[in-house]
Amino acid sequence: MEITKPFYSPHEVAELASLHPSTILNYIASGRLYAVKLSERTYRIPARAVIGLLEPERLARSSVAVEPDAHVERDLADEPAEEPVSA
């Protein structure tokens, strides 16, 4: 399976998954499949959510760092960052 674009329609995901489109819409409604709602009847499913549905082992891992003893007070007093940020 080749995922080549950032978003897919429910119909496209149904084809990729060999499922009926209504099944995909049910997945969206139940929260099993994440989708961005563009209008009342229009959804776009991120590539990552498609991979998570079809081949979850392929997903690049996200990360969480919890540092409860970190001191960020000085950071709050700093001037706000307005610089452009690149990836």
Next chain:
Amino acid sequence: MRPLSSRAFNQRRDDIYSRFDRLGRVELQDLGGNTTTRKLVVDVVVPGQVGEHRLPDDARFRYQEWWRLTQLGWIRVRYDYDYFDLRSGGRRGYHLHPLSGSEPMPHVVCVLPDGSGAGRHFEAVEVDLVAAHEEFEAQYADGRSIDCRGLRSID
């Protein structure tokens, strides 16, 4: 935004992580939870292509919040919510921090794909991280370029 207990703060943090992890690769940092100032940083990067021939990243959502611990709980005192269109260029953000004075002022930053608008500030009301993200995410998913129309300058 109402004050949050530590438990509610953690629940919100975890909900944000779970949601954004389905859009892109997330790096979340929760700093200072044992102190009186806490910072939440959420960086979401969406790759341009997930197949074998990977393209440059497509979009980046960078959200930072600073919270203070009060008798009411954790109160958000500053934020920078930014969306970077890495494909077409441009940036859109909701910020809360002092501008010319000492009081935090909610405002929009908006930089068009050609770079115009950098350093300018526009009127806004306070927004929640998830509300800001839903706006950015819909703009991204719909393939719309960064657009600054309708904004009122406050500079």
